[in-house]
Amino acid sequence: MDLGGIVATLTSSLALPFAAIGFAWGLLADRLAARWPAHDDGQVRPVDWRTPTVVIVGLVAGGLFGVWAGRGYDAAAIALVGAVILGLVVLFATDLDQRLLPDVLTLPLIPLALAAFVLGINPFVHTTGGLVVAAVAAVVLTAGMYVLSLPFGAGAIGTGDLKLLVGVGLLGGAGRLLTGLIFGAIAGAVAIIVLVVARRITLRSYVPYGPFLILGALWALLVLQDLPTG
Secondary structure, X not given: OOHXXXXXXXXXXXXXXXXXXXXXXXXXXXXXXXXXXXXXXXXXXOOOOHHHHHHXXXXXXXXXXXXXXXXXXXXXXXXXXXXXXXXXXXXXXXXXXXXXXXXXXXXXXXHHHHHHHHHOOOOOOXXXXXXXXXXXXXXXXXXXXXXXXXXXXXXXXXXXHHHHHHHHHHHHOHHHHHHHHHHHHHHHHHHHHHHHHOOOOOOOOOOOOHHHHHHHHHHHHHOOOOOOOO
């Protein structure tokens, strides 16, 4: 498809209105993260480089969700995934701001994914076998990441990251979980290389993995189309 075809597709789909919603939600998420959870010093972070970063992620996530929703899913599945995307953008903002993925947002994704399966509205996992494989993959990959992080010291990967992984795995299935992890790892590596070359950080600097994990989850849930569903 040429550039004109791509523009026509985006214009005729739900991408543009949802991108606008995502833009606004990204701004709200950044301002929420500047206040909640409460900062240790009691201050409210002013607008800085994190603000446009979250806004861009919200805009892109909204646009991708609009394209995804236009593929013919039913209203319940669209509402489910839309709610998850909104939560992921807020989590991106809080982790970028405070290196924190609050339990109040990560843990509910687990029962939400299970409830969606029981109700038959999960657009990614449809069979009991698929759910079992997703659960095993979520546990194994999460445990594996934790073990791999041990040599890098405490906090190399946070418990919030691990809880989010389980929820994303149960919702998206094993294939999307693995693909999202790979995408997040590549995005993180590229970002770190760019920041090191630009001398904004050093190889000893701590870089939170959560934002890249969330980017991988957004990619896996909204972009991938050719993975088999469970």
